Amino acid sequence: xSIFQTELKRGWIGTVIxxxxxxxxxxxxxxxxxxxxxxxxxxxxxxxxxxxxSEAFGxxxxxxxxLIGYYGVECGNVLGIGGxxxxxxxxxxxxxxxxxxxxxxxxxTHPVRRSRVILEKLTAVLTKxxxxxxxxxxxxxxxxxxxxxxxxxxxxxxxxxxYFILQVEIALLCFGLSGFxxxxxxxxxxxxxxxxxxxNLIANITEAAEFLRYVTPFAYTDAAKIxxxxxxxxxxxxxxxxxxxxxxxxxxxHYVKKDVYA
Amino acid sequence: MAVIQTKNLTKFYxxxxxxxxxxxxxxxxxxxxxxxxxxxxxxxTIRLLLGLLTPTSGKGEVLGLPxxxxxxxxxxxxxxxxxxIFYNSMRAGEVIAxxxxxxxxxxxxxxxxxxxxxEIDPRKKIGELSLGxxxxxxxxxxxxxxxxxxILDEPTxxxxxxxxxxxxxxxxxxxxxxxxxxxxxxxxxxxxxxxxRAAIIREGRLAAVGNVSELAGSSVKRVTLRGVxxxxxxxxxSSVKATDNGITFLYHGSAxxxxxxxxxxxxxxxxxxxxxxxxxFLHYYEGGKAE
Numbered sequence: 350x351s352i353f354q355t356e357l358k359r360g361w362i363g364t365v366i367x368x369x370x371x372x373x374x375x376x377x378x379x380x381x382x383x384x385x386x387x388x389x390x391x392x393x394x395x396x397x398x399x400x401x402x403s404e405a406f407g408x409x410x411x412x413x414x415x416l417i418g419y420y421g422v423e424c425g426n427v428l429g430i431g432g433x434x435x436x437x438x439x440x441x442x443x444x445x446x447x448x449x450x451x452x453x454x455x456x457x458t459h460p461v462r463r464s465r466v467i468l469e470k471l472t473a474v475l476t477k478x479x480x481x482x483x484x485x486x487x488x489x490x491x492x493x494x495x496x497x498x499x500x501x502x503x504x505x506x507x508x509x510x511x512y513f514i515l516q517v518e519i520a521l522l523c524f525g526l527s528g529f530x531x532x533x534x535x536x537x538x539x540x541x542x543x544x545x546x547x548x549n550l551i552a553n554i555t556e557a558a559e560f561l562r563y564v565t566p567f568a569y570t571d572a573a574k575i576x577x578x579x580x581x582x583x584x585x586x587x588x589x590x591x592x593x594x595x596x597x598x599x600x601x602x603h604y605v606k607k608d609v610y611a
Numbered sequence: 612m613a614v615i616q617t618k619n620l621t622k623f624y625x626x627x628x629x630x631x632x633x634x635x636x637x638x639x640x641x642x643x644x645x646x647x648x649x650x651x652x653x654x655x656t657i658r659l660l661l662g663l664l665t666p667t668s669g670k671g672e673v674l675g676l677p678x679x680x681x682x683x684x685x686x687x688x689x690x691x692x693x694x695x696i697f698y699n700s701m702r703a704g705e706v707i708a709x710x711x712x713x714x715x716x717x718x719x720x721x722x723x724x725x726x727x728x729x730e731i732d733p734r735k736k737i738g739e740l741s742l743g744x745x746x747x748x749x750x751x752x753x754x755x756x757x758x759x760x761x762i763l764d765e766p767t768x769x770x771x772x773x774x775x776x777x778x779x780x781x782x783x784x785x786x787x788x789x790x791x792x793x794x795x796x797x798x799x800x801x802x803x804x805x806x807x808r809a810a811i812i813r814e815g816r817l818a819a820v821g822n823v824s825e826l827a828g829s830s831v832k833r834v835t836l837r838g839v840x841x842x843x844x845x846x847x848x849s850s851v852k853a854t855d856n857g858i859t860f861l862y863h864g865s866a867x868x869x870x871x872x873x874x875x876x877x878x879x880x881x882x883x884x885x886x887x888x889x890x891x892f893l894h895y896y897e898g899g900k901a902e
Contacts, residue, residue, distance in 0.1 A: 359701070452697060458663070458690040460685040460713070
């Protein structure tokens with residue numbers, strides 16, 4: 350597990366910084382809730398009545414007057430985008446970063462099979478994502494307690510679970526793509542994450558584009574649906590993970606056979 | 612026993628040539644030089660031997676195993692890359708320890724000895740090191756596990772003369788312990804002074820292979836004429852240079868043909884000497900035909 354350990358050691362500062370920023374922003378959202386709560390009377394109706402804009406962000410289905418409704422929307426903006434970008438960054442650099450940084454020659458001239466490189470790097474990516482989400486979950490829960498609100502545990506955990514799965518899917522997609530790339534492809538990873546986010550907005554706005562819900566992982570992180578159904582859509586989740594696994598397998602097969610120049 | 616053996620090894624990058632029909636062998640215990648300028652195919656050959664590239668055609672074996680099983684034979688190979696690039700955020704000692712861990716070997720005692728010999732500060736960050744110091748780190752990575760085969764790509768670039776001597780002494784130690792050394796270089800004196808055999812690669816193909824002394828003293832001769840400023844039309848010579856009162860050139864052919872060709876010239880004096888390896892090298896690169 351030397352590659353895994355080294356990957357974790359090399360990336361821990363970035364994980365802490367990213368986790369810190371997301372946690373801080375989530376905590377700020379939660380901490381200002383008591384002040385917002387007083388002004389929320391009537392606001393939920395207004396938020397729900399902004400047509401396509403409300404639909405795009407799920408504000409037509411969530412009650413801003415409740416903490417979990419408010420948290421669901423804010424979490425979607427902060428943890429959804431922030432987490433997706435983090436996962437994309439980790440995934441897209443995992444394999445291609447060695448070639449882009451010209452360290453592949455060092456790593457692959459040791460007696461290590463490329464399949465081992467793939468397995469250990471993928472494990473490191475998923476471990477970092479799990480650590481980030483655990484860190485954020487704990488700090489978010491702490492911020493709930495700080496404002497003296499009880500945590501609606503099931504909804505709270507399901508929302509975080511959905512975002513964790515989303516990050517895993519995006520990381521798998523990017524990890525697979527990384528196996529095909531020679532440059533670090535950060536723009537591709539970031540573009541993919543943001544593209545999937547906007548596909549979800551489009552899917553929410555118009556029924557004609559509803560099929561996009563089967564494409565973008567943001568569809569199963571819809572907090573309104575999670576809170577109302579008390580579950581994360583299993584069909585979309587499994588489909589999304591299958592996309593990720595398929596791309597990862599494709600990228601891995603290519604990586605095992607590819608010529609490495611640097 | 613051949614430690615490296617290639618037969619018609621060929622690599623094309625789509626349509627562009629890497630190496631073509633390369634056949635040579637390196638025997639156990641020898642120091643083998645691999646000479647050629649940039650773009651000749653030296654790095655392609657090394658990357659094929661290390662399993663970084665897949666051959667387009669042909670075969671190769673390292674330590675008795677086919678190139679497709681590189682992950683197995685690399686346990687007994689120490690590789691020193693030309694550019695010595697590591698993870699900038701790591702310290703020199705961490706890179707060396709990581710290299711040993713990837714080999715699943717405890718090399719700490721040998722690593723310590725090598726770091727002392729090469730005056731490496733293990734606490735220095737890689738990003739702060741000069742090329743020479745990074746090269747020293749890569750020497751430790753290549754030698755700390757006492758490999759059966761050392762593959763060294765332009766090893767002395769960036770090393771000061773003192774460290775070059777330490778480095779070649781370490782290689783000598785490795786050879787005395789039964790190790791084989793394969794050095795790719797364009798510094799001919801380095802090959803001439805340290806290698807027993809050498810191959811010259813030209814435009815992806817093997818131009819010559821043999822003992823270093825044989826290569827230097829092959830049928831290529833340095834001929835110097837006094838009293839003559841031009842050579843007969845169509846005379847096959849390379850590395851032609853004018854001297855104070857004559858001309859000097861490399862000649863590849865029989866003595867009889869040389870004498871016949873020059874017999875009509877007003878030669879005052881003629882000297883035929885064994886060329887330096889560097890001259891042989893130039894001969895193969897300035898239109899000289901491969902043997």
